[in-house]
Amino acid sequence: MSVEKTIDALEKRLTALESEKEVRECMNRYMYFCDDIGIDFPLEKLTQLFSEGAVWEGKGGRYSKSFGRCEGRDAIAQMFKKYTLPPAHFELNVHVLGNEVINVDADSATGSWVLVQPSSFTSGKSQLSCARITAKFIKSSERWLIDHFQTESLFSRPMSESWDQPAPLPVPD
Template sequence: MTEEIISRATLASLSNRIWMLEQEKEVRACIQRYMALCDVLDVGFDLSLLMDLFTEDAVWQGVGKRYQKTFGAYEGKEAIAKMFEKYTVPPAHFALNSHFLTNEFINVAEKTADGTWLLLQTATFHDGRSQLSSAKLTVKFSLEKEQWKIKYFQTESLFNRPMDTPWDVDKDLPTPNK
């Protein structure tokens, strides 16, 4: 009898741990999808793809001395879409945009999750200027109909470094013996 109870308890514990790991993977996939879509924001971009990642009552917020002024805060999916819409009309804002996430921490509860990441962004604007930026992301997620969605997205600037030339220069890469 004791072995059966221990086995049921062990099985339940393992099942819960597997569920938590699977949910952590899905949360990670949500933020990675968000970043991948932000990398291709361009004239004519279908914003519904990005907005599908947010809850109806989501908040998107820039904080700190630089991002509070630059981005501000938006409450609700519709307001967030309007903020992103300015990146989808001519002229194109970005010629190149790449987001890199690191230093990840994800905590999953039953129907909510929290995550923090460090972001590095390399961007070249349509006028040829470039920028290297880093930010701390604090994101809260909500599980809706078996899908993790962003409920709260906060970005706080750590540093920004303007560059006078584009990141991508059309020159051959150096290789051995060339």
């Protein structure tokens, strides 16, 4: 292979790796904002991660019924708005992603993750949920944006106690 072809191939691989990193960072910011959402949360921080025509949807029986489908950035903001109004919904909300696969093809990308989400609510109830996340991304002029977000329940279980307890951490003497 010629030096020029080798350099071109390396540049393409580097661009794909950098794009994959940016897609991962976009999904990380999305999950961080979902962890942090509460009363008076500035929704534009969250919605700026989506393209103007983005779709956000719950898949399968449980999540399509609970979350439905939102088309467009404004509709997505309206769906999340209910989590920013009093009374607060979450006392604790943690989104843990694993089993990541990201594929980049020029200015579009797809990703899938498994989500584990322990949540405690201000109502005193708690929940452990697990979902499969699939998303499509597009590259805008400045950054990668979520263009189609899907979440599908794998399982969900109510818990009898809040996840965070005031007991001191057990550490060795």
